[in-house]
Amino acid sequence: GQSLEQPSEVTAVEGAIVQINCTYQTSGFYGLSWYQQHDGGAPTFLSYNALDGLEETGRFSSFLSRSDSYGYLLLQELQMKDSASYFCAVGGYSTLTFGKGTMLLVSP
Amino acid sequence: DADVTQTPRNRITKTGKRIMLECSQTKGHDRMYWYRQDPGLGLQLIYYSFDVKDINKGEISDGYSVSRQAQAKFSLSLESAIPNQTAFYFCATSGGPNTGELFFGEGSRLTVL
Numbered sequence: 001g002q003s004l005e006q007p008s009e010v011t012a013v014e015g016a017i018v019q020i021n022c023t024y025q026t027s028g029f030y031g032l033s034w035y036q037q038h039d040g041g042a043p044t045f046l047s048y049n050a051l052d053g054l055e056e057t058g059r060f061s062s063f064l065s066r067s068d069s070y071g072y073l074l075l076q077e078l079q080m081k082d083s084a085s086y087f088c089a090v091g092g093y094s095t096l097t098f099g100k101g102t103m104l105l106v107s108p
Numbered sequence: 109d110a111d112v113t114q115t116p117r118n119r120i121t122k123t124g125k126r127i128m129l130e131c132s133q134t135k136g137h138d139r140m141y142w143y144r145q146d147p148g149l150g151l152q153l154i155y156y157s158f159d160v161k162d163i164n165k166g167e168i169s170d171g172y173s174v175s176r177q178a179q180a181k182f183s184l185s186l187e188s189a190i191p192n193q194t195a196f197y198f199c200a201t202s203g204g205p206n207t208g209e210l211f212f213g214e215g216s217r218l219t220v221l
Binding site: 031033044 | 141143148150151164205206210212213214215
C-alpha cells in the first residue's frame with residue numbers, strides 16, 4: 001500500500017517563504033507530484049520530481065529525496081492568492097495516490 | 109471551453125436513487141480517472157481506465173461502477189446512492205505513465221439525502 005504524511009495547516013504572511021513537507025511510504029515509486037487546489041476548485045498540477053534534487057518553476061520549487069522517502073514544496077514571495085490547499089501525490093506506474101493536503105493560509 | 113468537462117456540476121438526490129456522473133475530454137488522452145474528495149481530505153481513486161476495453165478498480169470502488177463509452181468519455185454510476193457517498197467527484201486524464209500530471213475536470217458536487 002501507499003501512505004503519505006503532510007501537515008494539515010500552515011500559516012504565513014505575504015512576502016514570506018513557506019515549506020510544505022511530505023513523507024511517504026510506498027511499494028512502488030516513480031515520482032512525487034504537487035497539486036494546488038483553491039476552495040471550490042479543481043486540483044491543478046504544480047510540479048513533478050522523479051529524481052532526487054530541486055526543481056524550480058517560478059516562485060515554486062519542489063524537492064525530492066528518494067532515499068529518505070521525503071519531499072517538500074517551497075513557495076517564495078508569498079501572495080494572498082497562494083492561500084489554498086496543497087497536495088503531494090506519489091506516482092506508481094499507473095496511478096497517483098494523494099496525501100490529505102495542507103491548507104496554506106497567507107495573511108497580509 | 110474546458111479540456112475536461114464534467115456534468116452535472118451539482119446534484120442533490122435521495123437515498124436509493126441511481127446517479128450517473130459524466131466526463132468528457134478533448135485532450136486526446138487515453139488514461140482517465142475518477143476520484144472522490146471528502147471535505148478536508150485528499151483525493152481517493154475510485155476507478156481508472158487506460159482505453160475503452162480497460163477498466164480497473166481503485167482504492168474505493170465499492171458502491172460505484174464505470175463505463176468507458178469512447179476514448180473521450182468516462183462515466184461514473186452510483187447504482188443505489190447512500191448518504192455517505194455525499195462528496196465531490198473529480199474526473200481526470202493523463203497523457204501517459206510516469207508523468208505525475210493529471211488534468212482535472214471542475215468537479216461534481218453530489219449530495220445524497
